[in-house]
Amino acid sequence: MQPKPVSLxxxxxxxxxxxxxxxxxxxxxGGILLSLMDKVAxxxxxxxxxxxVVTVSVDGxxxxxxxxxxxxxxxxxxxxxxxxxxxxxxxxxxxxNVITGEKKHTNTSxxxxxAKDAEGKLCVVPPLALENDEDIRRCLESIKRKRLKEAFSDxxxxxxxxxxxxxxxxxLQKERVELPKKN
Numbered sequence: 001m002q003p004k005p006v007s008l009x010x011x012x013x014x015x016x017x018x019x020x021x022x023x024x025x026x027x028x029x030g031g032i033l034l035s036l037m038d039k040v041a042x043x044x045x046x047x048x049x050x051x052x053v054v055t056v057s058v059d060g061x062x063x064x065x066x067x068x069x070x071x072x073x074x075x076x077x078x079x080x081x082x083x084x085x086x087x088x089x090x091x092x093x094x095x096x097n098v099i100t101g102e103k104k105h106t107n108t109s110x111x112x113x114x115a116k117d118a119e120g121k122l123c124v125v126p127p128l129a130l131e132n133d134e135d136i137r138r139c140l141e142s143i144k145r146k147r148l149k150e151a152f153s154d155x156x157x158x159x160x161x162x163x164x165x166x167x168x169x170x171x172l173q174k175e176r177v178e179l180p181k182k183n
Contacts, residue, residue, distance in 0.1 A: 003129035006078055009047035013040045014074040017067055017095075028067040033093065033107065034058075036075055041089040041111035044077035048087060049115040049125045056086070059110040059145065067106055071095040080135075081142035085122040086114045088142045110145065 013036065021032045038055055045053040067073055074094050081088040093107035117123040130136050172179065 001124065001126050003127040004048055005129040005131050006080075006135045007131060009044050010076075010078045011040055011044040011047065012074055012076050013043070014072055017069050017071050017073055019069050022069050026069065028069070028071075028073075030061075030063055033063075033067065033073070034061065036073065037061075037091050037093065037107070037109055037111065040075040040077040040091060041113060044079060044089050045087045045111075045113040045115075048079045048082070048128070049113075049123075051115040051117065051123055051125070053087070053113040053115050055111055056114050057112045059112070059149065061107065061109045063107060065095070065104045065106045067095045067104075068097070070099075071097055073106075078135075078138070079128060080110070080138040081146075082125050082128045084124055086112055087125055088112050088146075090138055090142075110142070 015036060017028050017032075021028045023029050037058075041055065042053060072095065074096070076092045076094070077089050079087050080090040089111045091107070091109045091111065092105065093109075094103055095106050096103045115123045115125045128139070130139055169179075
């Protein structure tokens, strides 16, 4: 299987934010942006994989800036890393006020996708051909993010299994919670 360059699957989707996308505060629903991110992640990953892909996880969805009705939102996606059957797609979301020309970086997120064949079984994806220092940096960051995520997951599972309520009630003392009354 021949490696495919990052540039082959790089994808941008731009969409006008309409009033139907707004929440009660007049800003665009986060769910609308997540849906658009999933769409661009699919397009990017499917182009690289040459197969149907599905989302298995989303990392780092932080809404840095609100998006307003009437702005153009551009979602820039690239494959940052490939495993055997998985791909990590990095997405940068930017909004633009078409009247003033002001642009804002509103989100950066990472979608892990897996490729599936016609029977719905996992299938191998092509290796990734890194083309420049930016591609190398993004790939290395993906590897580090993957390792940190695995370590956190293991550590958290261990903590959950060892959690003793009585020994940890002191952690709630400065929190904004009320404990049930004991009889």
